[in-house]
Amino acid sequence: MTGIDRSPTRTGSALAVLAALVALAAAGAVSWIALAVGGVGVGLVLAGVALARHDAVSTGAAALFVGVLAAGVQGAPVTALLVGAVATVLAWDSAGTAIDLGAQLGRSATTARIELVHAGGTALVGGLAAAIGWSIYQLGLGSQPLTVPVFLLVAALCLAGALAARGG
Amino acid sequence: MSRGRLLAAVGLVAFAVGVGALAAPGLFGLGVQRYAVVAIGLLAAAAAIRVVQGRRHSPRRRAETATPEEPPAVASPGEELDAVLAAFDPTHYGTADRRRKQLRRVATEVLTRYRGDNEATAREAIERGTWTDDPVAAEFLADERSRLPLTDRLRTRLGGQSAYWQGIERTARAIAETAGVDTDDRDGSPLPGLDRVVGSLDGRDAGLDRASAVADPTPTTRSTGHWRGISAAALAALGVGVLAERAGVVLVAVVGIAYAAAARQRTLSAPTLSVERTVEPADPEPDEPVTVTLTVTNEGKRPVWDLRLVDGVPPALSVVEGSPRLGTALWPGASATVTYEVAAERGRHEFGPSQVLVRTLSGSVEREQAVEPATTTEITCVPPLRPIDEPVPLRRQPTRHTGRVETATGGEGVEFFATRAYRSGDPLSRIDWNRHARTGELATLEFREERSATVVLVIDRDEAAAVGPSQRGQTAVQRSVDAASRLFATLLDDGNRVGIAALGARDCWLAPGAGDAHRVRGRELLATHPALAPGETPESVLPFGWLAALRSQLPGDAQVVLFSPLCSPAVATVARQLDAGGHLVTVVSPDPTTTASGAGQLATVARRFRIADLRAAGIPVVDWPWAQSLPVALARTRWSQ
Structure with a gap:
């Protein structure tokens, strides 16, 4: 026995790669750019969980997200965009958790419960947000092309600023 | 903080206005211009x-966990x-070329x-470089005054191997070969093998972690930065969506905002956890597997979503089956169990608190904290005493009690000594009635007297002795204790009076x-x-104060058997001083050296x-090779008393 295996846990890594693939499928089905950039992103996430590198995972998730935005610009349906965005965040989150758990508890420990509960929480938050967004869209955002986005923008900026001020 | 609250308030208002405008078009007649x-x-x-830039400059943080699975x-x-x-x-020496x-x-x-050279010849041989066949070694020692070339000094700094x-x-190898040390078992690598270096770094890390986890039981709470940067996703989606006039992309920002808000929680109330640990069996034989069962229960009213636990396995024990780590989520009242096996070692081992994240x-x-069970858990492993059949290497010094140490005195006994x-x-x-019958003279038979000895077994447990040839093996101290326990039993069986002391430990x-x-x-x-x-890593002390105390405790006729790998000059001095002070000393020396x-x-x-110096001073030394058992090593040593 020489040291313990501190590589990322299996469940979290599998969840991350699966979610990354879902994000790729959601965005890449519409846009070639999304397919290309997102493909690189999936590769980076895969490499990140294989090598326990947070930076690779974050870069990969960012690439996937850029792919989702590109698909949106090219006119992808809003459902696909929301699914892609939530799946991207889920991939990033699961991969990060898997790396931390691997470093703290190692691969041989039983950790699946933590990972599933955590991913469930993340999926729930994303699902609720996506549902709200989708409802807003269905209510007819298109009829208010400028006013509503601008206020949402200001809201988001302020909220993000508030979070940044608290160190988030 | 107030700025953050203000921004949050403005953000919420803006969000409400946006949603309001959506619900009732025309409520706000804002003619926002395109630019x-x-x-x-x-x-x-x-x-x-x-x-994103901010995220790059502030790394994520997480608690490091101990590695209690393995001994240091x-x-x-x-x-x-x-x-x-x-x-x-x-x-x-003050010079660079010390x-x-x-x-x-x-x-x-x-x-x-x-x-057999005298000192002058030896010096000359070194100056001329004729002392060894190795030209590199010969040249290295020949020019004493030459300093390191600059390039070599640089390369040394950079970690490469220089000339x-x-x-x-x-040179070290040539010296060792001249001294008759077999250097052939090395694997040809010029420095200690990379695995050894890397391994020792691992080990050092493990030791450090283990210490920090136990030494710092105060709970600490830290922000992990796990979600740091998520607001970038919201901002990017809004920016891109507005610039591209795509409402769908703007909506993606809602997802980002939701996550940023969910990650906002900065406080974590202390969980109410209890742990219970059982060991089976609690008094095992050496190397017997001991099953440890640890149950952690959430005694609080709120769920614990994410619980990471590393049990405080005693430092000397190694985990042979399962893992002492657990990651789980616990509802109020729920409990989780982790089971693993450790291999028993000699000694009394107390479990430390569990590290809980x-x-x-x-x-x-x-949040990082330590959680302890209500009662301490201990494993006590007392190995049986196993006497050996070989004669114990005591020196001849009789006491007045009958025993089995052969003396150089004739008298009453079994073995014929003289007439x-x-x-x-x-x-x-x-x-001798036979002789009387033959010659008519009266002679008395003398038999070799066998008397008991008083022996004190002294164990070297100094830092310098806590070494061994393999990283995951015994130390010379452990070997010494094992040998001492066998000799203790053997000497007692032979009718001697036996005591025990440890170098540098008065108690x-x-x-x-x-x-x-x-x-x-x-x-x-x-x-125990x-x-x-x-x-235990014993402190390194100069043992001379202890030596004075030992001498005042030793009975006048006591012999000393010193168990030591002889890895420090101080121990050899102790042996000589005891011997000079009238206590006959024998050294049993496990050999922990490697030639790698x-x-x-x-x-x-x-x-x-x-x-060699001890033997020259008349002190017998049993040189005990690592691969041999104690009886074999004793049998192979010829006794010159």
């Missing part, structure tokens, strides 16, 4: 980039070249000891005695005394010097 929207879109994109790595003798050289030649000077001293000493270090390695559901805050002329008063049974003392109760006391002390516990590196080879040479 303003573009400006705001650019602003959002810029803010996103700033957040065992150092090898000669792990540090400079320490080995200083043991030969403690002069503090090592070369010290190596010259070592080489001179080896040549005078093993080649200088190669010179040291080759709790996170919020989102994972943005982490002498009859003196009146000799018992009739010892008159570890068992006065010489005999009998069953004494036997039990000795067995307990050898198994903290000074002899495996996994130059420093290890020099440490081997140093130990040989010490053994």
Whole structure:
């Protein structure tokens, strides 16, 4: 026995790669750019969980997200965009958790419960947000092309600023 | 904080207005111009980039966990070249080339000891480079005054192997070969093998972690930064969506905002956890697997979403089956169990507190604390005493009690010793009647007297002795304790009075005695005394104060058997001083040296010097090779008493 295996846990890594693939499928089905950039992103996430590198995972998730935005610009349906965005965040989150758990508890420990509960929480938050967004869209955002986005923008900026001020 | 709250309030208002405008079109007749929207879109994109930059400069944080699965790595003798050289030649040279000077001293000493040269000839041989066949080593020692070239100094700094270090390695090897040390079992790597270096780093990490986890029981809460940068996603989506006039993309920002808000939670109330630990069996035989079951229960009213636990396995024990780590989520009242097996080692081992990490559901805050069961858990492993059949290497010194140590005195006994002329008063049974029948003379038979000895077993448990040839193996201290327990049993069985002491530990003392109760006391002390516990790193002390105390405790006629790998000069001095003080000393020396590196080879040479010096001073030394059992080593040693 020489040291313990501190590589990322299996469940979290599998969840991350699966979610990354879902994000790729959601965005890449519409846009070639999304397919290309997102493909690189999936590769980076895969490499990140294989090598326990947070930076690779974050870069990969960012690439996937850029792919989702590109698909949106090219006119992808809003459902696909929301699914892609939530799946991207889920991939990033699961991969990060898997790396931390691997470093703290190692691969041989039983950790699946933590990972599933955590991913469930993340999926729930994303699902609720996506549902709200989708409802807003269905209510007819298109009829208010400028006013509503601008206020949402200001809201988001302020909220993000508030979070940044608290160190988030 | 107030700025943050203000921004949050404004953000919420803006969000409400946006949703309101959506619900009732025309409520706000804001004719926002196209250029303003573009400006705001650019602003959002810029803010996103700033957040990403901020994330890059502030790394994630997480608690490090201990590695209690394995005992700390065992150092090898000669792990540090400079320490080995200083043991030969403690002069503090002020020059940069101290090592070369010290190596010259070592080489001179080896040549005078093993080649029979006098000091002048040895020096000359070194100056001329004729002392060895190795040209690199010969040249390295020949020019004392040459300093390291600049390039070599640079390369040393950069970690590469320079001509200088190669010179040291080759010289060490040449010196060891001259001293008759077999250096062939090395694997050809010029420095200690990479695995060894990496392994020792691992081991050092493990030791550090283990210490920090136990030494710092105060709970700490930290922000993990797990979600740091998520607001960039929201900002980027808004910027891109507004600039591209895509409402769908703007909606993606809602997802980002939701996550940023969910990760906002900065506080984590202390969880109410209880742990319970059972061990089965609690008093195992050595190497017997012990099953440890740890149950953690959430006694609080709130769920614990993310619980990470590392059990406080005693330092000396290694986990052989399963893992002492657990990651789980616990509802109020729920409990989780982790089961693993450790291999029992001699000694009394107390479990430490479990290291517990709790996170919020989102994972943005982490709390680290120690949790202990209500009662301490202990594993006590007292190995049985196993006497050996070989004669114990005691020196001849009789006491007045009958025993089995053969003396050089004739008298009553079993073995024939001599005859002498009859003196009146000799018992009739010892008159040599055969001779009387032959010659008519009266002679008395004398038999070799066998008497008991008083022996104190002294165990070297200094830092310098806590070494071994393999990282995941025993130390010489453990070997010494094992050997002492076997000799303790054997000597008691032979009718001697036996005591126990540990070098440098005043409280570890068992006065010489005999009998069953004494036997039990000795067995307990050898198994469980903290000074002899495996996994403990003893402090290195100059043992001379202790030596004075020991001398005042030793009975006048007591012999000493010293168990020591002889890895430090101080121990050899202790042996000589005890011997000079009238206590006959025998040294049993497990050999922990390896020849895998130059420093290890020099440490081997140093130990040989010490053994030779002790033997020259009339102190017998049992040189006990690591691969041999104690009885074999004793049987192979010829006793010159």
